[in-house]
Amino acid sequence: MxxxxxxxxxxxxxxxxxxxxxxxxxxxxLERTGVxxxxxxxxxxxxxxxxxxxxxxxxxxxxxxxxxxxDDVDVIVECLGGxxxxxxxxxxALKNGISVVTPNKAAVAANYDMLHSAAxxxxxxxxxxxxxxxxxxxxxxxxxxxxxxxxxxxxxxxxGTTNYILTKMLKQGQKYxxxxxxxxxxxxxxxxxxxxVEGIDCANKLCLLMVLAMGKYVNPQQIPTKGITDVTMExxxxxxxxxxxxxxxxHASLTDDGFExxxxxxxxPLDHPLASVSNEFNxxxxxxxxxxxxxxxxxxxxxxxxxxxxxxxxxxIMKGLQNE
Amino acid sequence: MxxxxxxxxxxxxxxxxxxxxxxxxxxxxLERTGVxxxxxxxxxxxxxxxxxxxxxxxxxxxxxxxxxxxDDVDVIVECLGGxxxxxxxxxxALKNGISVVTPNKAAVAANYDMLHSAAxxxxxxxxxxxxxxxxxxxxxxxxxxxxxxxxxxxxxxxxGTTNYILTKMLKQGQKYxxxxxxxxxxxxxxxxxxxxVEGIDCANKLCLLMVLAMGKYVNPQQIPTKGITDVTMExxxxxxxxxxxxxxxxHASLTDDGFExxxxxxxxPLDHPLASVSNEFNxxxxxxxxxxxxxxxxxxxxxxxxxxxxxxxxxxIMKGLQNE
Numbered sequence: 064m065x066x067x068x069x070x071x072x073x074x075x076x077x078x079x080x081x082x083x084x085x086x087x088x089x090x091x092x093l094e095r096t097g098v099x100x101x102x103x104x105x106x107x108x109x110x111x112x113x114x115x116x117x118x119x120x121x122x123x124x125x126x127x128x129x130x131x132x133x134d135d136v137d138v139i140v141e142c143l144g145g146x147x148x149x150x151x152x153x154x155x156a157l158k159n160g161i162s163v164v165t166p167n168k169a170a171v172a173a174n175y176d177m178l179h180s181a182a183x184x185x186x187x188x189x190x191x192x193x194x195x196x197x198x199x200x201x202x203x204x205x206x207x208x209x210x211x212x213x214x215x216x217x218x219x220x221x222x223g224t225t226n227y228i229l230t231k232m233l234k235q236g237q238k239y240x241x242x243x244x245x246x247x248x249x250x251x252x253x254x255x256x257x258x259x260v261e262g263i264d265c266a267n268k269l270c271l272l273m274v275l276a277m278g279k280y281v282n283p284q285q286i287p288t289k290g291i292t293d294v295t296m297e298x299x300x301x302x303x304x305x306x307x308x309x310x311x312x313x314h315a316s317l318t319d320d321g322f323e324x325x326x327x328x329x330x331x332p333l334d335h336p337l338a339s340v341s342n343e344f345n346x347x348x349x350x351x352x353x354x355x356x357x358x359x360x361x362x363x364x365x366x367x368x369x370x371x372x373x374x375x376x377x378x379x380i381m382k383g384l385q386n387e
Numbered sequence: 388m389x390x391x392x393x394x395x396x397x398x399x400x401x402x403x404x405x406x407x408x409x410x411x412x413x414x415x416x417l418e419r420t421g422v423x424x425x426x427x428x429x430x431x432x433x434x435x436x437x438x439x440x441x442x443x444x445x446x447x448x449x450x451x452x453x454x455x456x457x458d459d460v461d462v463i464v465e466c467l468g469g470x471x472x473x474x475x476x477x478x479x480a481l482k483n484g485i486s487v488v489t490p491n492k493a494a495v496a497a498n499y500d501m502l503h504s505a506a507x508x509x510x511x512x513x514x515x516x517x518x519x520x521x522x523x524x525x526x527x528x529x530x531x532x533x534x535x536x537x538x539x540x541x542x543x544x545x546x547g548t549t550n551y552i553l554t555k556m557l558k559q560g561q562k563y564x565x566x567x568x569x570x571x572x573x574x575x576x577x578x579x580x581x582x583x584v585e586g587i588d589c590a591n592k593l594c595l596l597m598v599l600a601m602g603k604y605v606n607p608q609q610i611p612t613k614g615i616t617d618v619t620m621e622x623x624x625x626x627x628x629x630x631x632x633x634x635x636x637x638h639a640s641l642t643d644d645g646f647e648x649x650x651x652x653x654x655x656p657l658d659h660p661l662a663s664v665s666n667e668f669n670x671x672x673x674x675x676x677x678x679x680x681x682x683x684x685x686x687x688x689x690x691x692x693x694x695x696x697x698x699x700x701x702x703x704i705m706k707g708l709q710n711e
Binding site: 091095199206334354359361362365367 | 409415524530532535537602668676678679682683686689692696698
């Protein structure tokens, strides 16, 4: 049985979490898959990052071409962040027959057709489970275990930063600005939180959910998107008095009347399953014509949850490669 | 590409739901899998059941040997119910290289090793996603997308009948007996509800979760099991006053101190994700060393939800067979 060779591009938070799971949980991965694997390259500028995770320095390289033009690399894990460089790297790798796993929602959402075509051209796998809901296994589940369903309705709490802020505003009566600085202090918001609080991150994720669950690609820039910067404590209190909580909701519905989609703050009744999704947690609620209502709940970010989803993708690819 | 031939054994509630999804959602299943399939046999005594679902009467047969000794049948879907006959049928089919999909939790839980060995002997697939949580895709997800995790804690609300009864007792102040007869009236309890209210159904499901998530097989009869027949309105009210709801919980935890498992009514704090799982809904809450806390919520029973899980299993097998 062929050993699968993996190259990690970027050993920051998510790349590092992925490295840790692949090394520490090697026993259970081998037991569940029966497939052996090896990390052969780590594309990372800082040797300290390799040292931090106990990775051999001999794996470090800054020669991207030697990875994506290699005949020996089977899978690359793109944790570079950004847009132009990772998109170029992923496209070239896929065309060269190297499978790609990425958590980069913005890159995949904006370039879905091109990356999908590159994967088809190279007969390679493109997987991005970690791009939506972090550790929550939603995208593959829609395509595999739930493949017998037409999905008519999807509602997601897809951004941990905004959910944390809205929860603090409700439960501790904090103003938006105070809750945001609290989120930054606790590592739930980036120094520049624009993409989160303006709903852009949610729009990228909704784009990916719609294309996989409903077969409809809409460029994220075409998704009507409103963030939470205008939500006041008074709005939240008034909603609560009506028996609702305000959540930043990404919503898509496909009915005989048409196809609707948007990201915006919405009032969710307290007895709806999404209402109790608090703090930094994410959840995806969907309705299939066979399965009915379903909800998936978990951690939408973080090194190990996101790494868990990436490792799940790597495992699926390893199994697929053995069958070729 | 080979067409996959499917035999349905039993066209009652779940078999009928499976038939409906396989015929009505054929378009999306073909699109998502690229694999063609045909229902070639329906083992069912009552022709009226075939008529009810618009199935051609030419598919009806009562000759089980012609199915499980056939070289043309690729997958059987066992919806017969019961124990001895379905176990014998599944074992013979698996040894003959025919893959098996079943929602029969009692049969698989009691005979896991034997059925698993038969599948290995016949190089066939044995899948039973529908046996735990009905439509909720939990078992395959543990083995595939979450395969990079060691699971240390599983808590489930795995029985819709008892959850419906406990919800009515809490929300409408009904006595146990009244809530049970209400559940029967609304189709959420069997005429003989013993296996549900005594926790036996939950123990079977916990057995399957433990073997797949933790790699530990415990015969369901060895799982300490207590049902809800002794739970009073006073217990429920007192728990609520302490900020808790009483749920019938199936629990397994694997720590350095040992392996613990049981089924019993437990007080769940109102801010725990399982607390808001009401009525006939099921949920599985689990903790993995990489992914952290996760919860899956959905319909634990019913023709179409259970059929959705069975169809998901059929699809996985169809894809696997194409790669052989």
